[in-house]
Amino acid sequence: MDNYIGQLLDNRYEILEVIGTGGMAVVYKARCHRLNRLVAVKILKSDLAQDADFRRRFHDESKAVAMLSHPNIVSVYDVSRSSSIEYIVMELIDGITLKQYMQKRGQLSWREALHFIIQITKALGHAHSRGIIHRDIKPHNIMILRDGSVKVADFGIARLTSSQNTLTQEALGSVHYISPEQARGSHVDARSDIYSAGVVLYEMITNRLPYEGDSPVSVAIQHINSVPLSPRELNPEIPEALEAITMKAMASDVEKRYPSADAMLSDLEEFRKNPSIIFDYTPADFMNKPDTGEPTQVISNSGRRKAINPRLRYSEDVEYEDLQVRRGSGRKRAVMVTAVVVVLVVIFSLWFFIFRSFFSATSELTVPELVGKRLEDVRSSDDNSEFTIVEGEPQYSDETEAGVILSQDPESGRKVKRNTEITVVVSLGPRTASMPDLVNTEYRSALIYLDNMGFDFHVTTSEAASDTITKGYVVSTQPVYGTELTKNAEIVVVVSTGPEVKMVTVPSFVGLPIETVELQLAALNLKEGTLTPVEDSSEDGTVLSQSVAATTSVPEGTAINFEISVGPAVTPSEKPVITPVTLTQTIGLPSGEGVVHVVVELDNAVVFDKTVNKNLGSIPVSLSGTGTEWMYVYFDGVLSDSREITFS
Incomplete structure (x- = not known):
């Protein structure tokens, strides 16, 4: 297990797991306890930390990257340097590399490639x-995020332009993407990055690299001496303007290359706005190789066929032959001697190969059964000394422990020649993951996150009160954050029900004035409910009963209803006797012929409701009441008269 896993750097960064390894450093996933966020920590390898030059380069990277702040560059949060460890704290990226993306998608559309190269530029x-x-x-x-945005990462060999150190003894960068001046060990400036960006664009739109060879050296020589096929020869759907941009970025002559990334970005933006645009330069302007001042170098024919544009082969071959003639007769003798030596070496090699093949063919071996055995045991066993054991891409296995062989090619029992390669796939053991930090996460989002991890976890939920975690959010998990998990692990997610409810014992309020009761309710965090007035011999405002019985435990905030005395009831004998008075009122009828429907109300009570003949002129209506009341007269439903009647 890695020595840094579980350590707390500077009492702040907890190292969780390894997420990447480079030539100079190891990158870990970590948690910043001060800001409670996940970060990436790049730690210089311990064996390299002893080398002052490596420490200097690593520190230069720290200074360089810390100066940058851009949405398309991985952010650096912190830099630490001590006698025992050097590390950089960076933004943790949730995505995949552009290389992985291209491997999954294959050839990208030119629009998608344009989207990526603009951000890179x-x-x-x-x-x-x-x-x-x-x-x-x-x-x-180059990292591709889930939203399609790009972040340039790993300034592992970046250096300040003010630095005068040139690492000519090292192979800087990846040979398929280095500029010709890098391959020659010449002065490098910002235009070298533009060349590499052009190679990346070339690969995106053609689904192949401009130069390939049998060795890094042959590829590097092609960057210096060869010209790639134009992108439209490989993919005619590529717009001419995008091809021109690509070839200008990849111009071997730095003077013909874009002078700056901003200049290249300007052309990319113009092309994005108008894909039919025609620039004042063409790919042909960048097809000739510059005069490097160095002798012509010979590369393998296979590499030459892959790299050189067919239209230029003849002229370059003639140039090569002319160069040989100009070297003069003084060198012809050396060339002839060298040729003789080469012929003898070739003849001897062919004889040795044929001789060895003849005797090897007569000695076939049976491929042994390696599946189920540990790789270290297979390699140390004398029984397998006649074979070459090659380790293929390892795989995770839920059934087989790490280090045990899962499969082999060729299979056991086959007859093969001596020293045949047997490729074995070795188990990495069960696939594992760290328990994520789900505390204070909405519980449904937490369950979705666990499901998306693809480990078929058995997840159950439980509830618990919490004064600090919002209701419906995760309080804790079992196992806890950072625990190593395997497939089908049992996980319990504890969900908050909000603050714990406090219970209150209800006292007896009967017989107390309602004012006193209200003060006690406030002190107990209880609420006053409905107050119902009741005639009682008790003093006005006295509590007669309560809806929750005394000594009952209820949650804080519970409302309690009360019956309240309004004093004693008045006895019938004490009430004055009022005798109704009867009066007769004359109601005038509307003029005209026919009948009319007459309704008379006395304080909203109907006392007369008949249909009468208008010829009567008027009708008497008898009314009975006390005090003063209002009379309303309606003819056919329409109010016709209203008057106040006093009964005396």
Whole structure:
């Protein structure tokens, strides 16, 4: 297990797991306890930390990256340097590399490639404006986020342009993407990044690299001496303007290349606005190789066929032959001697190969059964000394422990020649993951996150009160954050029900004045409910009963209803006797012929409701009441008269 896993750096960064390994450093996933966020921590490898030059380069990277702040560049949060450990704290990216994306998608559409290269160029423009050259632009160092945005990462060999150190003895960057001046060990400036970005664009729109070879050296020589096939020869659907941009970025002559990332970005933006645009330059302007001042170098025919444009082969071959003639007769003798030696070596090699093949063919071996055995045991066993054991891509296995062989090719029992390679796939053991930090996460989102991890966890939920975690959010998990998990692990997610409810014992309020009761309710965090007035011999305002019985426990905030005395009831004998008075009122009828429907109300009570003949002129209506009341007269439903009647 890694020594740093579980450590707390500077009492702040808890190292959780390894997420990547490079030539100089190891990158870990970590948690910043001060800001409670996940970060990436890049730690210089311990064996390299002993080398002052490596420490200097690592520290230069820290200074370089810390100067950058751009949405398309991985952010750096912190830098630490001590006698025992050096590390950088960076933004943790949730995504995949552009290389992985291209491997999954294959050839990208030119629109998608344009979307990516614009963001890459913006990042380079920002870095160059701060005096920083990346020197290792390649799809492996470009991260694609879930939203499609791009972040340039890994300034592992970046250096300040003010630095005068040139690492000519090291292979800087990846050979398929390095500029010709990098391959020659010449002066490197911002235009080297533009060349590498052009190679990345070339690969995106053609689904192939401009130069390939049998060795890194042959590829590097092609960057110097060869010209790639134009993108439209490989994919005619590529717009001419985008092809021109690509070839200008990849111009071997730095003077013909874009002078800056901003200049390249300007052309990309013009092309984005108008894909039919025609620039004042063409791919042919960048097809000739510059005069490097160095002798012509010979590369393998296979590499030459892959790299050189067919239209230029004849002229380059003639140039090569002319160069040989100009070297003069003084060198012809040396060439002839060298040729004789080469012929003898070839003849001897062929004889040795045929001789060895003849005797090897007569000695076939049976492939042994390696599946189920530990790789270290297989390699140390003398029984397998006649074979070459090659380790293929390891795989996770829920049934097989780490280090045990899962499969082999060729299979056991087959007859093969001596020293045949047997490729074995070794188990990495069960796939594991760290328990994520789900505390204070909405519980449904937490369950979705666990499901998306793809481990078929058995997840159950329980509830618990919490004064600090909002209701419906995760209070805790079992196992806890950071625990190593395997497939089908049992996980319990505890969900908050909100603050714990406090219970109150209800006292007896009967017989107390309602004012006193209200004060006691407030002190107990209880609420006053409905007050119902009741005639009682008790003093006005005295509590007669309560809806919750005394000594009952109820939650704080519970409302209690009360019956309240309004004093004693008045006895019938004490009430004055009022005798109704009867009066007769004359109601005038409307003029005209026919009948009319007459309704008379006395204080909203109907006392007369008849249909009468209008010829009567008027009708008497008898009314009975006390005090003063209002009379209303309606003819056919329409109010016709209203008057106040006093009964005396």
